[in-house]
Amino acid sequence: MNETLADYAARHGLRQSAARPPLPKYLKSVWARRNFIWAFASAKNVSKHSDSRLGQVWQVLTPLLNAAVYYLIFGLLLKLSRGVPDFIPFLVTGVFLFGFTQRSVTSGSKSVGDNLSLIRALHFPRATLPLAYAVVELQQLLVSLFVLFAIILAFGEPLSFYMLLFVPILLLQLIFNVGISMVMARLGAFNRDITQLLPFVMRTWLYASGVIFSLPQLMERSDLLKNHAWLGALLEANPAYVFLELSRYVLLGEYRGYVQSTLGVTSVTHLWLLAVGWSLVMLIGGFVYFYRAEERYGRG
Amino acid sequence: MAVADTKVRGAIEIDPNREPIVVVDDLHIVYRVFGAGGKGNAASALSRIVRRQHRPTMTEVHAIKGLSFVAYRGEAIGIIGTNGSGKSTLLKAIAGLLPPHKGGVYTDGQPSLLGVNAALMKDLTGERNIVLGCLAMGMTPAETKAKYQEIVNFAGLKEGFIQYPMRTYSSGMGARLRFAIAAAKTHDVLLIDEALATGDAKFKNKSKRRIEELRKEAGAVFLVAHQLDVVKETCDRVIWVDEGRMHMDGDPEEVIAAYTEATGK
Numbered sequence: 001m002n003e004t005l006a007d008y009a010a011r012h013g014l015r016q017s018a019a020r021p022p023l024p025k026y027l028k029s030v031w032a033r034r035n036f037i038w039a040f041a042s043a044k045n046v047s048k049h050s051d052s053r054l055g056q057v058w059q060v061l062t063p064l065l066n067a068a069v070y071y072l073i074f075g076l077l078l079k080l081s082r083g084v085p086d087f088i089p090f091l092v093t094g095v096f097l098f099g100f101t102q103r104s105v106t107s108g109s110k111s112v113g114d115n116l117s118l119i120r121a122l123h124f125p126r127a128t129l130p131l132a133y134a135v136v137e138l139q140q141l142l143v144s145l146f147v148l149f150a151i152i153l154a155f156g157e158p159l160s161f162y163m164l165l166f167v168p169i170l171l172l173q174l175i176f177n178v179g180i181s182m183v184m185a186r187l188g189a190f191n192r193d194i195t196q197l198l199p200f201v202m203r204t205w206l207y208a209s210g211v212i213f214s215l216p217q218l219m220e221r222s223d224l225l226k227n228h229a230w231l232g233a234l235l236e237a238n239p240a241y242v243f244l245e246l247s248r249y250v251l252l253g254e255y256r257g258y259v260q261s262t263l264g265v266t267s268v269t270h271l272w273l274l275a276v277g278w279s280l281v282m283l284i285g286g287f288v289y290f291y292r293a294e295e296r297y298g299r300g
Numbered sequence: 301m302a303v304a305d306t307k308v309r310g311a312i313e314i315d316p317n318r319e320p321i322v323v324v325d326d327l328h329i330v331y332r333v334f335g336a337g338g339k340g341n342a343a344s345a346l347s348r349i350v351r352r353q354h355r356p357t358m359t360e361v362h363a364i365k366g367l368s369f370v371a372y373r374g375e376a377i378g379i380i381g382t383n384g385s386g387k388s389t390l391l392k393a394i395a396g397l398l399p400p401h402k403g404g405v406y407t408d409g410q411p412s413l414l415g416v417n418a419a420l421m422k423d424l425t426g427e428r429n430i431v432l433g434c435l436a437m438g439m440t441p442a443e444t445k446a447k448y449q450e451i452v453n454f455a456g457l458k459e460g461f462i463q464y465p466m467r468t469y470s471s472g473m474g475a476r477l478r479f480a481i482a483a484a485k486t487h488d489v490l491l492i493d494e495a496l497a498t499g500d501a502k503f504k505n506k507s508k509r510r511i512e513e514l515r516k517e518a519g520a521v522f523l524v525a526h527q528l529d530v531v532k533e534t535c536d537r538v539i540w541v542d543e544g545r546m547h548m549d550g551d552p553e554e555v556i557a558a559y560t561e562a563t564g565k
Binding site for chain 1: 312314319320321322323325326368370393394395396397399400404405406407408410411412413414420421422423424428431432433435436437438440441465478482
């Protein structure tokens with residue numbers, strides 16, 4: 001018998017058991033699991049608070065407390081508002097939307113490690129896990145948005161058609177989050193040190209993204225940024241800043257007026273382009289990056 | 301007839317009349333095991349990194365040492381051997397969860413491994429686990445709904461338990477539910493690692509029948525078990541693995557008799 005076992009296997013159409021499927025087939029199988037993604041996210045959200053007394057109330061309470069803490073420190077104690085009109089809606093919008101991306105990153109990095117028993121028991125495309133975790137965060141954000149709109153309306157912001165532009169912004173941010181949580185999922189799956197490091201990275205990112213201050217205003221006032229134009233450009237290209245600033249621009253009429261008249265920023269087209277660019281690059285890049293290690297998740 | 305063909309040590313004979321579903325070709329598996337290293341304090345860990353040393357207690361374990369065999373469609377293969385002989389490692393390798401160090405595993409379709417480890421999603425109720433498990437295996441919501449009652453009946457949990465989180469289940473209950481979920485779908489290759497060991501007599505009979513059905517649906521079933529009577533009743537071929545090598549392969553009666561004689565003393 002000259003034929004080796006490997007040839008024999010190939011002749012009968014058997015494939016290496018640890019190989020990943022080709023990309024188009026993989027995409028198809030992820031799409032076929034869309035019900036799983038949604039059901040998994042909902043189940044996670046329900047179980048998250050199931051052992052605390054207040055239960056689901058925490059979904060609303062957590063963002064509210066967050067906003068309150070930042071207001072107390074940066075609004076009242078440090079008086080950082082410096083002429084930004086309606087500072088509280090400004091701050092709350094920033095805190096909630098940054099939290100959306102922040103939580104997608106942190107939970108995405110655990111999405112593979114926390115589900116090893118599922119990964120080892122059943123066979124399914126692993127990309128559904130970071131996807132589901134991004135959807136969990138979306139569902140949480142939708143709850144926080146009620147709080148956000150209540151605050152915005154309470155501060156006398158009139159409802160306008162301009163606000164409808166918030167929907168595409170949110171969609172772009174979601175796409176960006178999906179992409180970044182895929183990247184984090186692969187990093188976190190093979191390198192547990194990431195989870196120790198992430199809080200510091202995320203805090204730095206938060207302070208650099210204009211969550212608690214207005215970047216256009218800072219650029220107007222800071223000599224450092226005036227002298228080093230590239231630094232300003234870098235801060236403006238930061239995806240978190242792009243999504244935050246656009247959201248504030250469309251949601252808060254007072255802030256829009258302030259940016260336009262006082263700071264002389266008349267067009268936000270470049271922000272829109274950046275938002276679209278960031279989300280597409282992140283989604284495609286993140287998906288491919290995650291996919292390339294598909295057969296290695298859950299090993300060991 | 302296949303029995304006589306396959307009872308060969310070393311070289312593998314192939315039955316040309318049957319369709320293979322799993323081919324294991326001179327498989328070697330080497331594990332890396334990491335232990336708590338050094339003195340376990342920050343200073344020693346840092347000096348280790350600075351000196352670019354590997355984690356100190358990293359050892360390599362050669363768990364499977366050149367195993368070859370061919371499994372055909374419709375077979376139920378029992379794998380026996382003493383603790384640490386490499387049975388579970390072999391199943392993990394067939395499932396694609398452990399990369400081969402040398403050689404390879406070739407399968408038709410995607411093998412599914414049922415292990416002894418805890419729940420699927422331990423914080424979720426049995427109900428949710430069923431639905432999510434079915435959806436993850438690629439069923440549509442309609443199919444999931446249709447299968448749901450069947451799975452609940454098959455798992456045969458005590459009244460009300462299906463609405464409790466799976467972390468409250470006993471090991472037997474968890475294993476039953478997991479088996480019921482995985483068995484709801486036809487698998488090309490189903491690998492069962494001691495998953496039936498914790499079940500009671502009634503459940504064993506039920507799962508035996510289900511394994512029989514899965515086999516008829518043209519797949520192959522691998523079963524690792526220490527209870528030799530279970531293996532004898534469910535399988536039509538038995539592989540005895542010893543120290544990561546093939547010791548014997550063939551008819552259940554014969555292999556089990558030889559195994560009992562070797563280990564019984």
